[in-house]
Amino acid sequence: MSTQIINDEMIKATKQHIQEIYLADDRPWVVGYSGGKDSTVVVQLVFEALSELKSDQLQKKIYVISSDTLVETPLIISSINTTLMRIQDKALELGLPIETHKVRPETNKTFWASLIGKGYPSPRQKFRWCTDRLKIDPANRFILDKVSKFGEVVMVLGVRDNESHTRDQVLKSHTIEGKALMRHSSLPNSFVFAPIRHFSLDDVWDYLLSYPSPWGNDNHELMALYQNSNSECPLIVDKDIKESAGSCGNSRFGCWTCTVVTKDKALIGFIENGEDWLIPLLAFRDWLSEIRDNPKYRQKHRMNGQVYLLSANMNDINIDDYTVIPEKDLGKYLEQNQIDLASIEELNLLVEDEDGNMKKLGLGPFTMKAREEILRRLLETQKEAQAKHPNDPNFELIREEELKAIRKYWFEDGDWNDRVPTIYEEVTGKQLDWEQDDRPLFEEDQLTDLETLCQEYGLSLQLLKKLVMIEKDYAGFKVRRGLQQEIEKTLKQDWLHL
Numbered sequence: 001m002s003t004q005i006i007n008d009e010m011i012k013a014t015k016q017h018i019q020e021i022y023l024a025d026d027r028p029w030v031v032g033y034s035g036g037k038d039s040t041v042v043v044q045l046v047f048e049a050l051s052e053l054k055s056d057q058l059q060k061k062i063y064v065i066s067s068d069t070l071v072e073t074p075l076i077i078s079s080i081n082t083t084l085m086r087i088q089d090k091a092l093e094l095g096l097p098i099e100t101h102k103v104r105p106e107t108n109k110t111f112w113a114s115l116i117g118k119g120y121p122s123p124r125q126k127f128r129w130c131t132d133r134l135k136i137d138p139a140n141r142f143i144l145d146k147v148s149k150f151g152e153v154v155m156v157l158g159v160r161d162n163e164s165h166t167r168d169q170v171l172k173s174h175t176i177e178g179k180a181l182m183r184h185s186s187l188p189n190s191f192v193f194a195p196i197r198h199f200s201l202d203d204v205w206d207y208l209l210s211y212p213s214p215w216g217n218d219n220h221e222l223m224a225l226y227q228n229s230n231s232e233c234p235l236i237v238d239k240d241i242k243e244s245a246g247s248c249g250n251s252r253f254g255c256w257t258c259t260v261v262t263k264d265k266a267l268i269g270f271i272e273n274g275e276d277w278l279i280p281l282l283a284f285r286d287w288l289s290e291i292r293d294n295p296k297y298r299q300k301h302r303m304n305g306q307v308y309l310l311s312a313n314m315n316d317i318n319i320d321d322y323t324v325i326p327e328k329d330l331g332k333y334l335e336q337n338q339i340d341l342a343s344i345e346e347l348n349l350l351v352e353d354e355d356g357n358m359k360k361l362g363l364g365p366f367t368m369k370a371r372e373e374i375l376r377r378l379l380e381t382q383k384e385a386q387a388k389h390p391n392d393p394n395f396e397l398i399r400e401e402e403l404k405a406i407r408k409y410w411f412e413d414g415d416w417n418d419r420v421p422t423i424y425e426e427v428t429g430k431q432l433d434w435e436q437d438d439r440p441l442f443e444e445d446q447l448t449d450l451e452t453l454c455q456e457y458g459l460s461l462q463l464l465k466k467l468v469m470i471e472k473d474y475a476g477f478k479v480r481r482g483l484q485q486e487i488e489k490t491l492k493q494d495w496l497h498l
């Protein structure tokens, strides 16, 4: 750990460096602001560096962007909102060309649309699907939009050389020899400028506590937020740097739903400080983390229909509770016993390969039943939190657009009973303005008939529904290019041909 202590000379030199890079060309800057310490230092230094320039030098735009994953820890996101507003107001007052923006995931890719709608299992370190969908993609969309408008952009990030050894190497490998900018690892015409890469952790705190925030924030409050936490979830805009950082999720500046970490330090900290209305959120998050690896909640094939086998740990298994099937007979066994891998909860099945090794079926997304339970519990959690919320009885954990996206996904996955509006009404006692076009194709009694027919003919109801949905999607089009391929792809799914 470095002990370099910040001084006026070092700050002056850093601001001069920022000014030189700013004045060197007309490429606009995009500054990532996560609300955490490192990005606060960067925004503050950039703000101060600009304030010292003459007005005719302030020619190019600086966009300060923050990501709102829509599942941000509630008190953190309101503090980020306040800060963005203060930065914007102060910049206007001083005539600085700074614009603040929030970037959000697309509605069909939010945390809830992915987890409850599509059944993505709660994220963990090895399957962290959320950072791309919730943070990187929205930030990249913003950046690419600016690239298409201005030709090139420079991203200004709060990464530091010594945050971790690997990150240090990534930073070095991207640096253009002798230049202050790094090439972005994947975005064309985008460059990365890391003005505080030489800062140590001590420098960061020294600066924040000795140099007051130009827009009137109290940086001591920021320090208080870090008391039980030692890292932040940066606003990530470079995938390589993100992968090596590894800090996303272990932070107060992440999502309240984050199951990548074992404990949610942010929620616990706030609750300990008297924010009792967050207790239901913590309970829900812990439950979401618990059910992740429970096979009962998971499909026994992947989202694309692929079935995979994993070595069984025989120390954890009482063989008497299991049926052992030779691998070559797996398909026949499932068919004879009419086992639907998408919805079966308990499957005490061991598959023995030719060499006598025992394997278990790998897990896929959450089952429809699990998704229904998650949605119900989430709405109940929202209701409880609303009742306890000190000043916002309409506080939301999930938005109306997300519920509509989930309804669409469920419908595609064969929920023809249209459960989203029902669950919503059962929990909240209210109705939403649901799209009439998304009404189910069949009435309930017709569905029961279909189910019976499928059983009689040994046909998968799930497959039938999928095929009908494909036909529905192409209905009304004169040229139905792609229909044949879609049908073929569906019929070739792994689990149908074991």
Ligand code: SF4
Pocket: 069, 123, 128, 130, 131, 134, 135, 233, 248, 249, 250, 253, 254, 255, 257, 258, 259, 260
């Ligand atoms: S904080 Fe956790 S849930 Fe949110 S994007 Fe980061 S890893 Fe994913």
